[in-house]
Amino acid sequence: MTVNESLAQLSNGMVYTSMVVYAGSFLGFAASFANGRGQQDESEAARGSVASTKRNTVDVTNAASVSGAGATATLTKTDPDDEAPLPPGRRAGNIAMSLMWLATGFLLISVIARGFSAGRAPWGNMYEFSLAAALATAIVFLILSIKHDLRWLGVFVVGAILLTLGAAVTILYTESAQLVPALKSVWLVIHVLAAIICGGAFTIGAAVTGLYLVRDRAEIRAAKRGDGSPVDGWLASRVPAAERLDTMAYRINAFVFPLWTFAVIAGAIWAEAAWGRYWGWDPKETWAFITWVIYAGYLHARATAGWRGRKAAVICLVGYLAFLINYFGVNFFASGLHSYAGLN
Amino acid sequence: MSTSTPGAPEAGAAVQDSTEDLSAGLGTVPVNDLPPDSMKLGFVGWSRWMWRQLTSMRTALLLLFLLAVASIPGSVLPQRPVDPARVTQYLSDNPGVGGVFDRLGFFDVFTAPWYVAIYLLLVISLAGCIVPRTRLHWKAMRAQPPRAPSRLKRLPEYESWEVSSDGAGQQTLDDTAALLRKRRWRVRTQEFDGTSGWVSAEKGYLRETGNLLFHISLLGLLLGVAIGGMFGWRGQALVIEGESFSDTITQYDTFSAGNLVDSADLPPFSFTLNDFRSGFQAGGEQEGAARLFEADVTYRSQPGAEPEEKTVEVNDPLVVDGAKAYLVGHGYAPVIQVKNAQGQVIYDAPTVFLPIDGNFTSNGVVKMPDNDPQLALQGIFAPTAALDDQRGPHSTFPAADDPAVFFSAWKGNLGLDDGIPQSVYKLDTSELEQIGIKGLRPGESWTLPDGSGTVSFTGIKQYAVFDVAYDPGKLFALVASILAILGLMLSLFIPRRRVWVKVSAAADGTSSSTVEVAGLSRTDEAGLKPAVADLATDVRAIAPPATTPTPGDPTDPDGKAH
């Protein structure tokens, strides 16, 4: 049972390769975003002014596969001017998207190689957890982007991925190694995998929620002006309508919440197998609980009169903060049984 | 109520519009009464109002928040049930705030009165919420879908088209109803009476069922935790290789039990630790990190039962008689023999040394109160021994590659007769006189310089630390958790929808009539729009649009203007 060094090196090399490609993707998304004025007009058209009679013209099967302002996507797909040269923002966005697929491929190879090098699931310490969380974020985003036009969101997601990977290779780096016995369990694989996917989805949910808050404020300003002028603000004018952002964030968070519940329960099962108690208010467990309670509050808020919209969005961001504290803060500052970081 | 449907009235608000509250009963978020406007209501009225407040969504939200915030000190400050030593340390480091925190219960947050109060209120609120919602849902599941509202146009999804009058009537309604029934909608129809008629259909009752299941399961989970707390027990025991443990309270180093446990009545199993193996990372960045712990035991479920073999590992406890023994720690027990001045063996045993660092530099004590004078040894054991000026004797690796014990011998009064209990791991040297110090390797002996005896280090054994736990609420809690996830998924992923299809004859008595299709969903749900569009397409096949629809409509086959 030794560590395969060449695979470990392959993994390291692939991380850096993916970071370079992600950087390119980031620039592309940034350019696309900067040129992205008009996104809001499209979505507004889809939201408000598609008269009910016109709706009949939308290909129903296509519309079923797109959400909210989906009519836009359908209309653009069947755009007769497909041959016309793409506007610069759009081309940059497409290039960025392709680069992101490529970079994510490299990152996937890296994570897999890391796992094989130590002969176990590749999330045994914080370095590996960070790589996997970045990968999960990318995969969740790419899967969503198959059905939805998310180029406006790319710059934020890839930015978060680059930050995570940067922190991983600089502060958190740990050599490939086997695990301390407490971490050798199938429940580790399941629990941490679920937590990683949640991390990816929570991140995207929080990004969309943050943009919702910005956009919503701009829309309120625009409504106050009352002269029908479009939404202003550099950021706000480049993202979809607030209502669409809100719905999208809700859907992502509603998807994550059961998974997070499962991750916590899987963790409890693992704790039971390793320490003989399924819940012991260890700092890591406490913050997982806090995160869970806050997201439950978020879902409640969305069903409570007077709490939907901005207030619920703030709760969601607080929940994400709790998730981050659990992930970074607790590993570094609290001592508990989850001595997991592989750091000294 | 319709709290999640844009444009529909909020919970508790009077329905201003003459049309019905369209989504009534679609969800069952409870309605909060307005506060009573006078004291005339008296005690009963006020109690009822208070109860409604306690079981309102707003209160639930507030309590959830409080619970989250109240948990924070429990993760930041050391907690007594987890690590009492660190609490003591904290108190002596921060005497000022420490004392305040202590009085506030911050060192045992999760049993502090204010914490318990929050979650008890939440439990009451939850129960008070579940009961009426279950009743409402039970009724809703057996009720017919609601009547079609008079103005379907107001609904978030709406389509309409004109049909020649002989093309739409009772037949349209019947066909539509049959179609919806086949798709498992619950359907209600209002016969076409010459001017209008409708089909109303509803689907997704499982959403609310799932939501109730989730909330009830939360109560079940708490019940499981409570059962474990009352009937469960756990203790920690340290067992040296070759020695045995039997499950009685005196054999535990620490033991705690729920208040309904009779400690005399523990299951009578026993086991012997035959062999303990450990392995550590050699070389590399994580040098010395633990890689393997295995404890071979022979156990009997009760005295006289057949002995059985088992290798206990960190994630693989010994399960016997409902209790589980977990391997949670290990250490070294050097075998020490002491002879007195007359050459009689006065001590000969493996002696537990407690590790003080990650490389298992360990401290231990031997006390010989029956000798005259009383003798004692203090020892530092190092599995891989090194000695330097700064750190003194210490270990550089956790495995017993090059072991040694560094002894310090004492004689005098051990202070055991004062009646004050002493730790077996600590030596009170205040009335002792040091005889000398010496490092020994296995097999070596040391004749004490003052002639009061001989100390030999004859071998090394390992010991393992076991947590033995019994928690009868565990399975209950697990089942409740699984049901909670199941309920949650139903509640979040199943759409609850209503659709209406209405046929009306034109008011002016012309030869055309109108078909309207409309839908409403419980949440802001993406699927509603395409679902209503789909339904409209199907109904259009049943009652095709007249040949003169809206101008410019591409579905108009003739392209004729109206």
Ligand code: HEM
């Ligand atoms: C132990 C604390 C509680 C937790 C963790 C919790 C959690 C949740 C979660 C996660 C949801 C989302 C499911 C969904 O949106 O369909 C939900 C929904 C709901 N909860 Fe709770 N809940 C708790 C207590 C309560 C209490 C005390 C009430 C009563 C006021 C309540 C009433 C509701 C209602 C009515 C919904 C449905 C909201 C909707 O239809 O969207 N919950 N709860």
